[in-house]
Amino acid sequence: MKRIKELLQTEERDIEIELKGWIRTKRDSKDLIFLEINDGSTLKGLQIILDKKLISEEIQHDLGTGASVSVSGILVDSPAKGQSVELQGKSLILLGNAPAMDYPLQKKKHSFEFLREIAHLRPRTNTFGALARVRNALSFAIHQFFQQRGFLYIHTPIITGSDAEGAGQMFQVTTLDINAPARDSNGKVNYNEDFFGKKAHLTVSGQLQAENYACALGNVYTFGPTFRAENSKTTRHLAEFWMVEPEMAFCDLDGDQDMADDFINYLLNYILKHCPEDLEFFNQWILKGTMENLQSVAETPFERISYTQAMKALEKAPFDFQFKPHWGCDLQTEHERYLTEQWIKGPVIVSDYPREIKAFYMKQNEDGKTVRAMDVLVPRLGEIIGGSQREEDLDKLKLRMNQMDLDTQEYNWYLDLRRYGTVPHAGFGLGFERLIQYVTGLQNIRDVIPFPRAVGTIKF
RNA sequence: UCCCCUGUAGCUCAGCCGGUAGAGCAGAUGGCUGUUAACCAUCUUGUCGGCAGUUCGAAUCUGUCCGGGGGAGCCA
Numbered sequence A: 001m002k003r004i005k006e007l008l009q010t011e012e013r014d015i016e017i018e019l020k021g022w023i024r025t026k027r028d029s030k031d032l033i034f035l036e037i038n039d040g041s042t043l044k045g046l047q048i049i050l051d052k053k054l055i056s057e058e059i060q061h062d063l064g065t066g067a068s069v070s071v072s073g074i075l076v077d078s079p080a081k082g083q084s085v086e087l088q089g090k091s092l093i094l095l096g097n098a099p100a101m102d103y104p105l106q107k108k109k110h111s112f113e114f115l116r117e118i119a120h121l122r123p124r125t126n127t128f129g130a131l132a133r134v135r136n137a138l139s140f141a142i143h144q145f146f147q148q149r150g151f152l153y154i155h156t157p158i159i160t161g162s163d164a165e166g167a168g169q170m171f172q173v174t175t176l177d178i179n180a181p182a183r184d185s186n187g188k189v190n191y192n193e194d195f196f197g198k199k200a201h202l203t204v205s206g207q208l209q210a211e212n213y214a215c216a217l218g219n220v221y222t223f224g225p226t227f228r229a230e231n232s233k234t235t236r237h238l239a240e241f242w243m244v245e246p247e248m249a250f251c252d253l254d255g256d257q258d259m260a261d262d263f264i265n266y267l268l269n270y271i272l273k274h275c276p277e278d279l280e281f282f283n284q285w286i287l288k289g290t291m292e293n294l295q296s297v298a299e300t301p302f303e304r305i306s307y308t309q310a311m312k313a314l315e316k317a318p319f320d321f322q323f324k325p326h327w328g329c330d331l332q333t334e335h336e337r338y339l340t341e342q343w344i345k346g347p348v349i350v351s352d353y354p355r356e357i358k359a360f361y362m363k364q365n366e367d368g369k370t371v372r373a374m375d376v377l378v379p380r381l382g383e384i385i386g387g388s389q390r391e392e393d394l395d396k397l398k399l400r401m402n403q404m405d406l407d408t409q410e411y412n413w414y415l416d417l418r419r420y421g422t423v424p425h426a427g428f429g430l431g432f433e434r435l436i437q438y439v440t441g442l443q444n445i446r447d448v449i450p451f452p453r454a455v456g457t458i459k460f
Numbered sequence B: 001u002c003c004c005c006u007g008u009a010g011c012u013c014a015g016c017c018g019g020u021a022g023a024g025c026a027g028a029u030g031g032c033u034g035u036u037a038a039c040c041a042u043c044u045u046g047u048c049g050g051c052a053g054u055u056c057g058a059a060u061c062u063g064u065c066c067g068g069g070g071g072a073g074c075c076a
Helices: A004-009 A057-062 A112-116 A128-149 A207-217 A253-274 A276-285 A290-299 A306-316 A332-343 A396-401 A412-420 A432-440
Strands: A016-026 A033-040 A048-053 A068-077 A085-096 A200-202 A217-229 A242-247 A303-305 A348-354 A371-377 A382-389 A424-429
Touching: A004 A016, A004 A048, A004 A085, A016 A048, A033 A068, A048 A068, A048 A128, A048 A332, A057 A085, A128 A200, A128 A217, A128 A253, A128 A276, A207 A217, A207 A242, A207 A412, A207 A424, A242 A253, A242 A432, A253 A276, A253 A290, A253 A348, A253 A371, A253 A424, A276 A290, A276 A432, A290 A424, A290 A432, A303 A306, A306 A332, A306 A348, A332 A348, A332 A371, A332 A382, A371 A424, A382 A432, A396 A412, A424 A432
Parallel strands: A048 A085, A303 A348
Antiparallel strands: A016 A033, A016 A068, A033 A048, A068 A085, A217 A242, A242 A424, A348 A371, A371 A382, A382 A424
C-alpha cells in the first residue's frame, strides 16, 4: 500500500493503487462523487473520482467528512484544475462511517479553543497534522544535530529526590495515603514510610544529572519530559513539556552561546528543508511572514549583548515601560519584546545577568555582581533557551548555596563533581514546545503538544 | 496568585440603552455530466452557561458560581 505523499510525487501513471485514509470532503454531482482523502502522510489529500453506479446509495450517504475508506483504482493525470493526479476509483470499502449528526469536525475552520476540547480528534485537521509532522521532524533533527557532533544521549531520571532544583514548583510523587499518611512522633508526615524512603518529585530539569555525565564523558544531552507545578495560565507555559538539555565539559559561556546559535540555525535549516509544505501552511493560515523570518534567522548568527548593555538600551527606549527597567531587575516580558522586536529586530542572546536573579549553580564573574548566564530571546515568545557556564569551584558553589538557603547535604552527589576532577562546563535548556511555537507561529503552547497538561487541564 | 475580556443552534458569530431569538456554515430533502472547503432550491435545530435578584416583562440590568480566552508574575 502506497501513501499519498509518494503518490503525489510519483511519475508513474495508469497504475493500480490501493489507498486507505479518511475523507476530508465530499462533492457530488448527478453521476459522480469526488472525495478528498487524507492519510496523514502529507498535508495534501488525493482526489478520488467514483461513478455513483459503483456504490450503493446507502454507502454513498455515509461517505461524509471523517469516514474511513479503502479505495482501489487507477492513478491518472487529472483532467481538471486543482491537482495534477487523481485516483479513478474502481471499488470502495467503507471501513468506518462518521455520522455527520455528531462527528464534531466539519469541512471548515474551527477555533483552537474548540479543537482543544476535542484533542483526541484534532490530529485529523490540517493544522494538527502539520504540527505532528513538524514536531516529529524537529525531534529527529535534535538527535541528529547532537549525534553528528559526538554528544551522548543520556536518559536522566523523571522522578527526583532533590527537593528543589532552582527551577520552580514541583509535583510531588508519593504512594502514601494522602488521607491518612504515615506520621512521625511529632505528627509530621513520615517520608521514611514513603515509596522511596524520602520525599520525591517529578523532575523540573535533567541538568544536574546531565552535568554528572558531562563531567565524565565530555558532551552529553538529554531530551525528555519535565514538569512544573506552577499555577500559571499563559500561552507559554505547560505543566508537562519537553526540554532539550545539552551539557558540555571543557566549555565556557562563549562556547555555550556558539552551540546554542548553531543548534537553532541547524534546526531551522532542517525544518525548512524537510517540511516546506507544512511550514507554508502555517505561513499562510497561522502567521504571515513566518517562512521569510525563519529563513533569515537560519542564516544569520544571533546578536549577543550583555545584560548591562540590554539595560542601557531599555533605559534609552523612546517610551515608558509599565515596569521601569533598572540594573538588577529581571527582564520583564515587555522588556524582552522591546529588545527582540524593536531594538535588535530578531533573536538575541543576553548574557551575564545579575547574580541575585539567577540559579545557584551558575558561575560567578569576577566583578562579584554577575554570573555567566545566557538566555536566547526570540520575538513574540521571549525566552526560548536558558543556559549558563556552571560554577566549578567547590567553595564558591557552597557559599552561594548557603546564601540561598539550600541544603548542601542534599546536593553532596552534585558537589562531588567539584571535589574530584572538576572542570569548566556549560550547558543550556531549550523548551521544545516554545521552539515549535516559534517555528509554526502558533500563539498558544497548548496547541503545539498533542495532549496538553496545564493547571486545571488534563482531559484525554 | 493578581488584572481584564467572554459564554446565544453542532461550529463561527450577530442581537444586549428590557417587550421572550437570527445569519453563515454544518445537517436533511431535491436538483446539477468533473467538482475543488462546488453550486442552486427548500427545510430542521436553541433550558441565550448555572443559580438568585430587580421588573408587569430579562439573552439584554445586578449579584454570585462555573467554563473559556487574554495579560502580569514565575519560567523553558
